[in-house]
Amino acid sequence: MAAYLIRRLALVLVVVWGTATLAFFLLFLSGDPVNLLLPLDATPEVREQFRKANGFDRPVWQQYLSYMGRAVQGDLGISLRNQTPALGLVLERMPASMVLAGAALLFAVVFGVLAGVIAAVRKGTTLEFVVLFFALLGQSLPVFWLALMLILVFGLELRWLPISGYGVGPLPGLPALANLVLPAIAVGTFSMAAITRLTRGGVLRELRSDHVRTARAKGLSERVVIYKHALRNAAIPVVTVIGLQLGNLLSGAVITETIFAWPGVGRLVLTAVTQQDFPVVQAAVIVFAVLLAVINLVVDLLYGVLDPRVRYA
Template identity: 40%
Template sequence: MIAFLSRRLLTLAVTAWLATLLVFTILNVLPGDPALLMLGTEARPDTLAALRTQMGLDQPAVVRYLRWVAGMLTGDFGVSYTYARPVGALILERLAVTLPLAGFALVLSTLIALPLGLYAAARHERAGDWAVMAFGQVGIAVPSFWFAILLILGFAVQLGWFAAGGFPGWQGGAGPAVKALVLPAVALALPEAAILARVTRSAVLDTLREDYVRTARAKGVSAWALMVRHVLPNALIPISTVLGLQFAFLVAGAVVVENVFTLPGLGRLVYQAISQRDLIVVQGVVVLLAVLVVAVNFLVDVAYAVIDPRPRVET
């Protein structure tokens, strides 16, 4: 187990380092002047020179990279040119919206997908199975921002049950804050639920073909007990893989939905930073998201070791 986790941690560290190297190279080393890109062609020469000094562009690229990585390891992501604030503080503020939103959407996706996947597998090649597969096709084909627009039209404009956008903040209480996240979470959860339902159905169908399942049936185990006690626990490995990837995607891919609902989350921050050409913020957010994806994959590997001990020996 220790050797298994050590290999995964080493892979995590190498992948995170490669992510920082790639992001830094794209934004700082490739041809072009980052300061000129941020300020525009009409900027005064003395302003350009001051920003180049602030960004360390007068120093060799290797020195700038090492200082940037060393700063991130201590929580210093630099200072935003647009907001004149530390990038780390901006990211922490926005994570207070994005992480609860992603977690909420993941819970909704799981609550929708697992029962549907189990039901479709139990009704294989019957009407219930076809209905779930149709839901999966629609959910995969329709983008989340379209679901977001439909939810706003139905539940905010027509029914008036929810606000069309905005976020009151956690300081006003958990109730109003959670209510503001309901529609965005549903918009994010529906496409992911469609994917997870199909994965659950396939994993359960594969498990139902195993010999121990036939043995349990021969012993008279009820269909419900068979699904809950024998089939679902053994189908969790592919399901847990998709769940881990979905959480990372929900955090990194909420840019459009957060902008539709004007939520002050991480996705909206990176969108605003790109539109304002604030490369320091873009650089910090992209690296954080890359590290988050790698970390989630590591946690999925740990979940493998807990659910099924065989990967510890085989890898």
């Protein structure tokens, strides 16, 4: 177990290094950084001063080594617009993104697993058809369209929920629950649909297995058979998808955060791209790479908890 964990941590470091390298060279693949970061009417003197101040007058390999040396120390550059550390800006917005992703994942897991179990148990009935229809619909609807429809129906027509902003929550730093509902549903619907279909397939497969038939022969109640034996053994692929979806929810909420004026990292990155503030974009990419690598590691370790037959060689 210890050797496996060390190898996985080494792979995490490799992934983060590769992502940081890619983020660095993407800036140069886009053209001369000075032309990208300065307005078109900047004078040659200003351009030359900017080039020297940011080290763009040195060879690329020297700039890369300097960038990686600072990154190891937690220095991912200075925002060109705010003149503050780029990493600090990203980490300042990260709690809002994590709250939104967590709420969306909770919505997706609770309703997705429940709907998947119902569809598996009620196989061949109208209820299964309805669940699969909405699961397919949830994976087909564009996120931006769903977000706009939620705003139109529940925000403007019915006036049940606020349509934008973070609000003031019951605890410091947390949003108001009413402000969280619509963004979480918009972000989590696709994940809920994916979890529903995967849970249904896994539970159906387990319900036909020998150990479930043995559990029923022992006289166990159907509820115990389904949730303790069938669902638990079908949970490994579901946990894998949940881990992947959490990564997608964290890194892919740019559109939703923009539509709902949610003060998260996604909205920050979109603003940084618009303003050509590349240090902020690079910092966000590296932070998300670290989060995704850690999430994948945690998911792998959960396999042994869910299935004792899993061994880490």
